Amino acid sequence: MIRARPIAKARGNMTPMDAHERILRAIRAIQQGEVASYGDVARRAGLPGRARMVAQLLSRNDDIDLPWHRVLRSDGRIAFPADSPSHAEQCARLRAEGVDVREGRVRMHPRENGLDHAIWG
DNA sequence: AGAATGACAGGAA
DNA sequence: GTTCCTGCCATTC
Numbered sequence: 001m002i003r004a005r006p007i008a009k010a011r012g013n014m015t016p017m018d019a020h021e022r023i024l025r026a027i028r029a030i031q032q033g034e035v036a037s038y039g040d041v042a043r044r045a046g047l048p049g050r051a052r053m054v055a056q057l058l059s060r061n062d063d064i065d066l067p068w069h070r071v072l073r074s075d076g077r078i079a080f081p082a083d084s085p086s087h088a089e090q091c092a093r094l095r096a097e098g099v100d101v102r103e104g105r106v107r108m109h110p111r112e113n114g115l116d117h118a119i120w121g
Numbered sequence: 122a123g124a125a126t127g128a129c130a131g132g133a134a
Numbered sequence: 135g136t137t138c139c140t141g142c143c144a145t146t147c
Contacts, residue, residue: 052130074129
């Protein structure tokens with residue numbers, strides 16, 4: 001057996017530019033009224049373990065059309081400090097799409113990723 | 122090169 | 135439910 005080293009670092013083949021593009025695509029793919037965590041976006045972009053890279057991109061992003069407000073922390077909370085203008089802005093944008101935001105957080109429907117289902121039925 | 126810094130995540134307490 | 139702590143990755147001193 002050839003010992004499959006943890007593929008955690010199987011990213012060397014992608015240029016940062018491609019990574020950025022894929023992350024942006026993943027964010028744009030979030031439907032109105034839906035939300036996703038930074039980690040989700042990273043995974044969907046083919047970049048598992050790089051939630052912070054998503055955050056970094058968003059912090060620099062200037063694209064007005066990007067639905068940045070649909071990205072939350074894994075626990076469903078808005079990433080900005082509760083007193084910040086950005087927090088209020090994100091809150092407003094989400095509610096405008098019909099998302100139920102309470103105390104700066106959104107209820108994330110638990111992962112129904114076939115794994116639990118496959119194991120436990 | 123080493124330390125500090127983030128729009129983070131996950132598990133422990 | 136909460137806070138705290140450690141691991142993570144890319145960037146910037």
